[in-house]
Amino acid sequence: MRKFYTLLSREVSSYFYSPIAYIVLFFFLFVSGADFYFQISFMNQRPVQYSVQEAFFNSIFFWFAFVLIFPLITMRSFAEEFKLGTIEPLMTAPVRDWQVVLAKFFGAVIFYVVLWVPTLLYFAIFQYVTHQTAAGSFGAYWGSYLMLLLLGMFYISIGCFASVLTRNQIIAAVISFCAITLHFFSGLITFIVTEISSTMRQVLGYFSALEQMATLSRGEIDTRPIVLYVSLTMVMLGLTYQAFQTRKWKL
Amino acid sequence: MIKVENLTKKFAGQTAIRDLNFEVGQGEIMGFLGPNGAGKTTTMRILASFLPATSGRASIAGFDVFEQSLQARAHLGYMPENVPLYNDMRVSEYLNYRAALKSIPHRRVSERVGDVKELCGLREVENKLIRALSKGFRQRVGLADALLHEPDLLILDEPTIGLDPNQIRQVRELIKNLGRQHTILLSTHILPEVEMTCSRVIIINKGRIEACDTPENLLGRIRTAGGVTLEARVGADDAPTQLKKIAGVRDVSESEDDGWKILSLRVESGTDVRPEVFRLARDRNWEVRELTARRATLEDVFVEITHSDEAS
Ligand SMILES: Nc1ncnc2c1ncn2[C@@H]1O[C@H](COP(=O)(O)OP(=O)(O)O)[C@@H](O)[C@H]1O
Ligand SMILES: [Mg+2]
Numbered sequence: 389m390r391k392f393y394t395l396l397s398r399e400v401s402s403y404f405y406s407p408i409a410y411i412v413l414f415f416f417l418f419v420s421g422a423d424f425y426f427q428i429s430f431m432n433q434r435p436v437q438y439s440v441q442e443a444f445f446n447s448i449f450f451w452f453a454f455v456l457i458f459p460l461i462t463m464r465s466f467a468e469e470f471k472l473g474t475i476e477p478l479m480t481a482p483v484r485d486w487q488v489v490l491a492k493f494f495g496a497v498i499f500y501v502v503l504w505v506p507t508l509l510y511f512a513i514f515q516y517v518t519h520q521t522a523a524g525s526f527g528a529y530w531g532s533y534l535m536l537l538l539l540g541m542f543y544i545s546i547g548c549f550a551s552v553l554t555r556n557q558i559i560a561a562v563i564s565f566c567a568i569t570l571h572f573f574s575g576l577i578t579f580i581v582t583e584i585s586s587t588m589r590q591v592l593g594y595f596s597a598l599e600q601m602a603t604l605s606r607g608e609i610d611t612r613p614i615v616l617y618v619s620l621t622m623v624m625l626g627l628t629y630q631a632f633q634t635r636k637w638k639l
Numbered sequence: 640m641i642k643v644e645n646l647t648k649k650f651a652g653q654t655a656i657r658d659l660n661f662e663v664g665q666g667e668i669m670g671f672l673g674p675n676g677a678g679k680t681t682t683m684r685i686l687a688s689f690l691p692a693t694s695g696r697a698s699i700a701g702f703d704v705f706e707q708s709l710q711a712r713a714h715l716g717y718m719p720e721n722v723p724l725y726n727d728m729r730v731s732e733y734l735n736y737r738a739a740l741k742s743i744p745h746r747r748v749s750e751r752v753g754d755v756k757e758l759c760g761l762r763e764v765e766n767k768l769i770r771a772l773s774k775g776f777r778q779r780v781g782l783a784d785a786l787l788h789e790p791d792l793l794i795l796d797e798p799t800i801g802l803d804p805n806q807i808r809q810v811r812e813l814i815k816n817l818g819r820q821h822t823i824l825l826s827t828h829i830l831p832e833v834e835m836t837c838s839r840v841i842i843i844n845k846g847r848i849e850a851c852d853t854p855e856n857l858l859g860r861i862r863t864a865g866g867v868t869l870e871a872r873v874g875a876d877d878a879p880t881q882l883k884k885i886a887g888v889r890d891v892s893e894s895e896d897d898g899w900k901i902l903s904l905r906v907e908s909g910t911d912v913r914p915e916v917f918r919l920a921r922d923r924n925w926e927v928r929e930l931t932a933r934r935a936t937l938e939d940v941f942v943e944i945t946h947s948d949e950a951s
Contacts, residue, residue, distance in 0.1 A: 390739060390742070391739070391740055391742070394736060394739040394740055395740070398725075398736055402725075402727060405727035405728075406727065472723050472726075473719065473721065473723030474723045474724065474725055475723075476684075476689055476719040476723055477717075477719060477723060477724070477737075477781075477784065479688075479689055480687040480688065480689050480712060480715070480717045480719070481712065481737065481740045481741055482709050482710075482712040482713045482740070482741060482742065483740055484709070
């Protein structure tokens with residue numbers, strides 16, 4: 389456990405040593421802040437049927453920025469160690485492969501969570517200034533942030549997998565960007581293709597991240613996406629572990 | 640301490656090492672000598688559980704490097720070729736991190752990190768970013784890391800490559816001192832290095848062990864060990880032919896320097912032909928300005944072995 393903790397803290401601190409982390413942090417704060425601002429000014433002009441918090445998490449503008457951050461967060465994780473050769477001292481120390489894989493994964497998850505913390509402030513400030521509630525219910529916060537965490541873990545596991553496949557960070561970023569975008573926007577199929585049966589639409593809806601988000605951000609807790617993303621994440625981490633075991637031999 | 644049996648490693652389409660067999664005993668400093676591409680790094684990576692072997696077995700302190708790799712690694716301090724390090728960490732921070740990875744008990748971490756910093760002369764750079772270190776200091780950080788958990792065995796891949804002569808001398812001195820308490824396997828393609836530091840030498844070429852012995856025995860074994868140089872004015876005499884008549888002289892080559900003939904004699908090992916050469920010179924009335932014996936070096940051994948391999 390101490391080894392895992394050591395590896396994990398090295399991963400987390402390595403994010404804050406690198407300029408990329410600050411670029412992502414700044415970019416993300418800017419986009420989410422802008423999103424929040426525009427949603428509120430839009431609501432100021434006419435009455436709407438949804439809460440600030442629902443609007444914040446369901447704008448396309450916001451989602452676009454959202455899929456971009458994962459390749460940036462994860463591209464370094466394995467690729468850089470392969471490139472610089474630091475994988476050699478790392479793996480010749482008495483550590484297990486799965487400890488390294490999990491440390492890289494959770495290191496990225498922690499950084500991702502840190503990205504989100506400031507957005508809690510937006511809602512706090514909104515309530516403080518306007519004396520109105522930002523969300524329909526308290527559960528709505530839980531729902532949205534739970535969904536963000538689940539989806540984030542899945543996309544981070546995709547990013548880790550892409551990074552373990554290559555020693556080139558750019559290639560890793562492109563692979564994970566394509567995979568994540570493909571998954572994320574496949575949920576939009578139901579809007580584009582209209583000629584499908586309602587059962588088909590339901591099945592697709594079950595996998596659609598956007599629809600899950602819409603549900604959860606209303607505060608309706610649905611266990612299906614939880615099961616779905618936790619298992620998808622475990623599958624991706626399993627693949628990453630397998631690829632890492634064969635990959636590190638090939639240096 | 641190290642036991643290697645029939646170790647073979649194939650990379651796609653190419654055999655890096657073929658059927659290696661050797662043992663390194665407790666307390667030995669074993670030199671691993673070979674030209675670039677001979678398979679030194681590959682062998683060491685297998686021993687450090689970084690690469691799997693294609694076939695054969697290897698063990699460290701009785702632990703199989705593949706099946707009981709965690710225990711094997713716990714007994715090993717390994718310094719990879721070119722010493723890759725995390726550039727964004729500071730020296731002390733890096734050593735503390737490595738100490739935790741190597742399961743050094745909490746209360747001993749600062750003592751051990753302090754000890755290796757002292758031993759490897761890292762005090763003056765302990766708060767520097769690794770990115771800012773010179774090659775020599777990076778090498779020492781790598782060595783300090785390998786020593787942290789007081790391993791029984793050190794495997795050092797080209798520990799002096801890329802250093803200036805002063806640093807090379809310091810690192811060699813350090814290795815020699817370490818040899819008092821540790822078993823060491825070090826690779827190099829620099830010959831004087833093994834001659835100076837090692838108790839035994841493995842010569843490896845094209846993935847095969849060509850020789851494995853003490854430096855002294857290797858020198859004794861070689862056919863063209865040593866030589867004698869004679870610088871003289873020989874007048875009209877055919878010096879090479881006359882010198883070759885002396886028992887023990889195998890070959891003579893000559894060159895000229897400002898009217899002086901420089902005659903290089905290759906002689907059989909264990910013979911000293913200098914008195915005979917002197918007698919000849921006196922009888923023929925040669926004017927001599929130098930008569931010296933050149934001791935065979937491992938370089939001669941190495942050239943001989945790797946060369947005869949090419950011929951076959
Ligand atoms: N990852 C690899 N893939 C393919 N060939 C390799 C790999 N690593 C080493 N080799 C080959 O194996 C041979 C031995 O290399 P190496 O062990 O690095 O030699 P040395 O350390 O003695 O210079 C070389 O011919 C090299 O090209
Ligand atoms: Mg090498």
